[in-house]
Amino acid sequence: MRESSPDDSSLPPTKRRRFGGPSVPHLSTPFWFGDGDIVLEIGQHRFKVHRTRLQCSEIFSDMLAIPQPEDAEAVDGCPLVQLADSVQDWQVALKWIYDPDSFAVMQHPVPFPLLPSALRIATKYEIAALRAWAVSHLCARWPSDLERMDTASLPCAAEAITLARECEVPDILAAAFYALSLQRFGYNADGGRSHIVLSQADMRRLVIGRERLHDFATQLLLDPLSAAPGMPPFESCDNCREGLQHYWRAKVASDSQSPFERWLLREFYMMLTAPDTLFESGLCVTCLAWHKDAAWTRFDTLKTSMPRLFCL
Ligand SMILES: [Zn+2]
Numbered sequence: 001m002r003e004s005s006p007d008d009s010s011l012p013p014t015k016r017r018r019f020g021g022p023s024v025p026h027l028s029t030p031f032w033f034g035d036g037d038i039v040l041e042i043g044q045h046r047f048k049v050h051r052t053r054l055q056c057s058e059i060f061s062d063m064l065a066i067p068q069p070e071d072a073e074a075v076d077g078c079p080l081v082q083l084a085d086s087v088q089d090w091q092v093a094l095k096w097i098y099d100p101d102s103f104a105v106m107q108h109p110v111p112f113p114l115l116p117s118a119l120r121i122a123t124k125y126e127i128a129a130l131r132a133w134a135v136s137h138l139c140a141r142w143p144s145d146l147e148r149m150d151t152a153s154l155p156c157a158a159e160a161i162t163l164a165r166e167c168e169v170p171d172i173l174a175a176a177f178y179a180l181s182l183q184r185f186g187y188n189a190d191g192g193r194s195h196i197v198l199s200q201a202d203m204r205r206l207v208i209g210r211e212r213l214h215d216f217a218t219q220l221l222l223d224p225l226s227a228a229p230g231m232p233p234f235e236s237c238d239n240c241r242e243g244l245q246h247y248w249r250a251k252v253a254s255d256s257q258s259p260f261e262r263w264l265l266r267e268f269y270m271m272l273t274a275p276d277t278l279f280e281s282g283l284c285v286t287c288l289a290w291h292k293d294a295a296w297t298r299f300d301t302l303k304t305s306m307p308r309l310f311c312l
Pocket of ligand 1: 236237238239240241283284285286287288
């Protein structure tokens with residue numbers, strides 16, 4: 001059996017070393033370099049790597065500057081450092097540490113599982129460049145400019161919220177909550193298992209946000225021409241009224257057969273950036289001006305109120 005040094009319990013887990021020979025088998029890993037000069041042990045996995053590579057971490061940099069005690073355990077002639085992290089997280093971090101260029105060239109959206117691993121290790125061990133890489137890709141998936149959200153925002157939104165809490169990336173929260181709120185619990189997709197992933201407080205935020213979004217959509221459905229928050233009531237002309245009402249209701253109504261709620265913010269944004277010219281050509285000048293104004297005001301209102309809708 002292994003024994004712990006009697007006085008190492010005061011050290012943080014990352015700096016503790018165990019003494020005595022290993023009695024459990026260790027699994028080989030792709031990061032076992034013959035000329036490595038330090039061995040990282042995580043569970044039953046060991047990585048023989050280079051101290052110079054670990055200098056990218058402020059924590060390792062400080063730790064390695066401390067002279068090693070003479071009786072420290074050695075593996076393969078190298079000091080052994082035991083880490084209380086997940087193996088998968090370190091495998092991702094070591095891939096970046098040894099080949100940052102392969103990460104730099106990755107295009108949005110990068111595979112999501114890379115992001116929590118990279119971010120957890122980067123945050124805990126203070127690897128600024130790796131954290132910046134992970135945060136930039138999280139922000140690409142869940143941008144603070146909510147109109148830049150795309151379908152890559154939908155999967156893993158609950159995991160992203162939990163990760164944002166754990167590693168302090170609050171900028172992604174509004175987009176991640178909104179992406180999650182679009183997914184119906186009745187379908188066995190991400191939305192339906194949010195309660196397993198989210199904290200109770202964040203689950204409550206999600207429910208409240210969905211209620212408020214539902215109210216927003218219901219108001220527009222009931223009265224598409226005068227329910228715009230921040231806009232004066234509008235009396236359209238007789239010729240345009242029915243067409244306008246029909247157009248707006250069609251944009252707002254959700255399809256009960258769809259696993260998703262209507263993505264209102266995107267609908268409004270599309271009205272601004274890719275207007276339906278055929279529909280608009282049938283409106284009189286006054287009603288067209290109101291229609292365009294309403295699209296902008298409703299888009300802007302929804303976007304800017306999103307953090308408040310989810311109590312962020
Ligand atoms: Zn008109």
